[in-house]
Amino acid sequence: MNTDKTMIEHLTEEYELITEGLKQFGLTEYQAKSYIALVAHGVADAETIASTANLPRTSVYKSLDSLHEMGYIAVSKGWPRIYRPAEPLEVKGRLIRQLEEVFGRLNIIYQVLSEKGEPQVIYTIHGSEKVLGKIREMVRKTQEEFVISTPEFTHILNQLEHDLQSALMRGVEITIITAPGEKVLEHASVERRDGLIATDIISDKKRALLASPGLEACGYTNNPSLASHLINFMVYLMREG
């Protein structure tokens, strides 16, 4: 019967295993312990949970409140309040749905990029100088078509006039969508719009850049499938607007 210890240890282990597991999925220690204790009782008041899980009574109210907000448990209106756990399988279902959601999104990104297996496809650039530098690089690399939509084309033109001119010279077709009153380029097709906020650039349908107002930060990709994905999105939005 020296297996006695194994028995109580088995239960303690089980309890700690579940506690740790729940902590992995976003519960604090008190929340995990409270929830397990409540599941073990089926129905209980705060006092019962506190003594079962060996937690400070006043802290248990906080855990139970937060568990209720998270949908792990139900609370009666009476006095004293009586708590019931949501069915473990129901909670599990919710968590799995969240997992599907998050990793589904991640997987889309992963799939798009692994189609071609190209490394170094997405950049994020911070600081308006670096962003302008990236835009200059894009202009220079463009061979056929350059589309830019920005509320502050004047500023960009001042910085990049030389590069834009030489692009025109070598036959690049430039389309500018900008606000009324902004200075533009000759020999480029121009469209005037109000309400522009961010800067979007697409070059040769295979490089795309999206910059925040003031060019503080931007995202950039040279992945053709991702770029065309963004183009589709943009076209869709233009039709709607």
Added chain:
Amino acid sequence: MNTDKTMIEHLTEEYELITEGLKQFGLTEYQAKSYIALVAHGVADAETIASTANLPRTSVYKSLDSLHEMGYIAVSKGWPRIYRPAEPLEVKGRLIRQLEEVFGRLNIIYQVLSEKGEPQVIYTIHGSEKVLGKIREMVRKTQEEFVISTPEFTHILNQLEHDLQSALMRGVEITIITAPGEKVLEHASVERRDGLIATDIISDKKRALLASPGLEACGYTNNPSLASHLINFMVYLMREG
């Protein structure tokens, strides 16, 4: 084209959504951002991740190290080190398996107790006085059979002799499993064993108590199905030992 903002916002939102989602499942902010950036690149070095996710370069090493330990990413041996993400679906699979495990265990507890829908089935009691009080209560409630396995029966006997005697008087069959040299009761069946550590008590096959050494804490249940579950476990262990 005032939907421009929607476009970059859409991406930012997506990014933050995934970040928050991953944080829900146990990643820190840096870990989440690093992992997303790495998924977006497919392959990258630390510097790339840092500038993409806009994180301090030196901190990224820590995030990437921990992500590697958690199995979210793979690391090359070369110099500089090159990182690759584990496939999102693979990571998802692992997490789902963890969920199944944890909530499977919880559900067993839930099922056992909801069979009868009995509330207040499990108690945890702390402090040796309270534990002894609970044992006394069990002795008094016993009508037919009382089995106790403990290394320190002398101590318990000193405290509960009167209650145990009166149980014998009313015809209760008492079985004592304890260490050699411990004082026991007349008219009870006694078994001597070495290596006892914890105290286990089963009363009328429907109440069970498991106490830690020194009676510091114990678990108690009056749920018949749970108690018989524990009995089976005990019997199984006794056969093995």
Added chain:
DNA sequence: TATTTTGTAGCTGCTCGAGCTAAAATGAAC
């Protein structure tokens, strides 16, 4: 050897949960 790039160590400060104390709200007892 000098210089840049890559990686390590370790600090500060902040957030948030654990663990309390005090006191308010609610209901029961007299």
Added chain:
DNA sequence: GTTCATTTTAGCTCGAGCAGCTACAAAATA
């Protein structure tokens, strides 16, 4: 209706762990 016990809220301190740095060591390149 006042007193008492129980339940619930509010808010405090303390410590762990993470964000965000600096300084420096190690490796590669010139």
